[in-house]
Structures are given as C-alpha cells and as structure tokens.
Amino acid sequence: MATRVDPARVAALKEREDAAFVAARPRSAALWAAGRGVMPNGVPMSWLRTSYDHPPLFIESAAGSRLRDVDGHEYADFNIADMSMFTGYGPAPVVEAVSRQVALGSQYLLPTDDSIWVAGELARRYGLPLWQFTLAATSANTEVIRIARSATGREKVLFFDGKYHGHFDDVLVQLEDGRLVPEEDGLPRDVTARTVIVPFNDLDALERALASHEVALVITEPALTNNVGLLMPDDRFHAGLREVTRRTGTLLAYDETHTQVVGPGGLTSRWGLDPDLVTVGKSIAAGIPLGAYGMTPDVAAVLERPAGRDDDKPQVAVGGTLFGNPLSMAAARAAMGEVLTDEAYAHTRRLGTRLADGLEEVVAAAGLAWTTHRFWPRSGLSFSPALPRTATEAMATLDVPLRRLVRVYLANRGVWDAIVGAGPTCSVAATDEDVDRYLAAFGDLVGELV
Ligand code: PMP
Secondary structure, three states, X not given: OEOOOOHHHHHHHHHHHHHHHHHOOHHHHHHHHHHHOOOHHHOOOHHHHHOOOOOOOOEEEEEEOEEEEOOOOEEEEOOOOOOOOOOOEOOHHHHHHHHHHHHHOOOOOOXXXXXXXXXXXXXXXXXXXXXXXXXXHHHHHHHHHHHHHHHHOOOEEEEEOOOOOOOOHHHOEEEEOOEXXXXXOOOOOOOOOOEEXXXXXXXXXXXXXXXXOOEEEEEEOOOEOOOOOOEOOOOXXXXXXXXXXXXXXXXXEEEOOOHHXXXXXXXXXXXXXXXXXXXXXXXXXXXXXXXXXXXXXXXXOOOOOOOOOOOOOOOOOOOOOOOOOHHHHHHHHHHHHHHOOHHHHHHHHHHHHHXXXXXXXXXXXXXXXXXXXXXXXXXXXXXOOOOXXXXXXXXXXXXXXXXXXXXXXXXXXXXXXXXXXXXXXXXXXXXXXXXXXXXXXXXXXXXXXO
C-alpha cells in the first residue's frame, strides 16, 4: 500500500482548484485589495495570511455549523475558528446572555456573581478548586508560568517538541538539529535561555532535563494537537510525567485549550490526570474572548498574599484590565451551563466517529496506507501507516502540498476544512449532513488522485 500520491498530480489539481477558488470569489478579492491599503497582508492580523496559501475569504455571517462568505458561498465549517467556535455559531443562550450583559455594562473592573458560577463549574469539570481569568489561552499560559516561577523560585519552563501554547516569548523556541533556536523573528537574542524542550513520549529525556531542579514548570497538552497534527501519549507517559515532576519539585500544567472538546473537563477528566495547574481558552465562552487557569490551593498561595502583607515577597506579575470581564463571564456561564452539555459532547463524539469511519473507508478503498485520527469530535489523517509518536516523526509525514490541495478542493465544494492543528472537528452544531458533505468531497478528491 502506498503512503504518497503522485506529486505532479497533486500540483496539477492544485492549479486547477486555485483558479476555480479565485474565479468564484470576486468580492473577497476586492475586499482583500482594499484591506491591503490599510492592513499588513490585507487582514486584521498579518499571520492570518500564513494559515492558507489561497487568498483569504472575507466572511459575511455564520450560523450553527455553517459559514457564509461575501460571495454567497456557504461552508460546512470543520475548522470552527481553530476550535474556538466548538459551540457552533450563535447558540441562543449565549446570544441572549451576551446581549443582556452588554446592555448592563460590559466591564466594571469589579466582579459579578457569574464569575463565581464559572469558576465553580470549571472546578467541577477539571477537578482543580481555584480559578483565575484572562482574555485568551496565551495569557493564561503566560500567567501560569509566572506563578510557577514565583512558587518554585526557579526560572526554566519545559515544553515538548511540537508544542503550541500561544504567542509569547518563552514558548516561541524550537529544537533544530538538537539545538534550541528562536521559532520566529523579533524575539530577544537570549529567548532560548529559560526554555527546555524534549521529545514528547520520551520519559528518559524528561528525567534528564528535570534532574538539575532548575525547571519551574512542565506545560503540555495531554495529547499534542497543533503543529504536529495529533500525537497521542504512550500508555505510561502521563503517570511517568507526574511521578518525575513530583519527585523533582517541578509543577505540572496541562493546556486543555484544544483538548477540552473531548468532554467536560477535557482529557484531564477523561484520563484521570492529576496536574497542579490547567489552562483553557477558546471555546469556554463560545468564542467571546476568555482564558482561564485552575490550580491547587498550594499553587494559589502565591496569589493570596494580602495587599498589606507583612512578608517581603513581591506580588506575582498577573493582570489585565479586561481579563475576566463580566461580558466574557456571562458568555462562559451560558456556554458551559446550556450549550456544552453532556448530550452535546456525546453528539459531537458520534459525528467525529462517523467522520473517522468515513475517512478510513475512502483511504482503504484507494489502497492508501494513511492513518485516521480518532479523537472524540475530531478526526483527520496522518499520511503514514501508523500514528506518529514524536514531532520528528510527525514532520516527516506532513505532506504540505497535499494538505494545501485538500483545503482548497474542499473549500470549492462547500467544506471549510481545518488547519493542521484543528482537526477536522465536528462542532456542537454540526450535523450528519455536514459530515456527509465532507466525506463526499474528500472521496471525490481521492478518486481524482489515485
Ligand atoms: N494553547 C493551545 C493548546 C492552543 O492550541 C492555542 C491556540 N491554537 C493556544 C494555547 C493559544 O490560544 P489563543 O491564541 O486563543 O491565545
């Protein structure tokens, strides 16, 4: 069985599909031209341009599981804004709660009772008793690192190769031929000084890295879901990680920003994990900006120093005027209370399984040795006979031209596919018809490829 398809065939189809994409979207093209006069890359965040190689879509509206662009094309959305719209677009309880709260005042810099409900619900879901809020997962991770440094008196942070935890200095570092280098431009020259990276699923490397007791915090997704597609942990990985972090006095944080879609409490709850901290963001408030981090009472002690304290320890550097604002809290209460229910997770898991079954059938019928992802609502493919275990293995199987072809081919057939880190994922609003549409378009593509 083959793992690679003919690159010349991929290139020819890509050229045809790119031309069709552009021809059918004159309004998006005109808006992009106007955007380029006032925004770098013509879009509100220049990096948005780097997620795709086809021209950007401009969006008119969205409802449920469907996006509608300014040229009138409707898409079944399996990217769901890099999983931040897992609730689907415009769920009625969130629309109602947010409309009510914005009229009453979107920010007071004083708490509302929604914050108590939301913190309590996150505690129930993730099993950590105390919570704080930010505006995004990135800022939750930034705060958690500072808290860990304060709690341990150590400076370094350990990540696993292939990670993504947001855009902040400590994490924008990668392994290149065994050496740590800045991932992008514009970072301080010594950005690698406080970061340690070891391969995922490598407990021996982890043991060696923590042995000198210099690492304040290990932060990881329970399964890596970003630059590497999907890396699942070996059976003993999380138990080993917890044991060695405890033995070396290192704090352990799970970043559930993506993995929260597997059920209430994310993989922490599904797999019975026992971290010191958990971070989340994206879909907890149905796409209204909110990040959160939960912690044990031991960790929280560094935040609970009173204002008129009598010790000489400085306050931990956490903060942000709009963090944990009443509008975000109202959205999170409605989202978790009325949309992200047990039934909703069961529905998305059923659809995710259907999508995985369908992909597996198409791939097997074409005689391709590709592996289907099975991750609750999320599916996808590794272009390899087995799921990779490390970032190095994952990168070796990442066929970028093929990925790009899949995306534009599906877009031309009313399917908005996921970027590499997001699935395809079925939202709470997704339907069997959406899954059918995905599988039909993907089946047509594979039919043309082999
Ligand atoms: N952590 C993880 C695991 C993520 O996948 C992401 C975004 N892809 C982030 C953090 C950062 O989220 P945000 O950009 O919303 O701050």
